[in-house]
Amino acid sequence: MRSLFYAASLLAVMALAVWAYNENHKTQQSQARVAELRREIVSLREAIGVQRAEWAYLNRPDRLRDLVDMNFSRLALLPMTGAQFGRIDEIAYPPRAATPADGPALSGVIEVLGDARHAIGPSAATSGGQP
8 A cells, every 4th residue: 555655656746847847948938038028129129219319310400401492492392371271161071971879860859849849738838847
């Protein structure tokens, strides 16, 4: 009986050792992936910094002024005036189609309420606090 217990204990220890080895291997792989992602993040942040610096360099006012002077005749650039802007009521919006989610049309509701008041009578509709 003891030998069976010792054999089962030995198998359990060996199974736990294999499991621990696999978990250790997975952990090392995960740590390597995290380190790789951190290096990638650092390199992308550096690239973004370079692009921001390049954008700032390209948008220098003196450079843009020189570009406008070089291309003024070709682009026909003029200073902005108030006449170049339109009014909001000049925009032609397409008509909005009614959808079932909008519910019944308001005019239909008003007609139904009006018909109900005429059926009750003007004195009954106003007395008793009921509409």
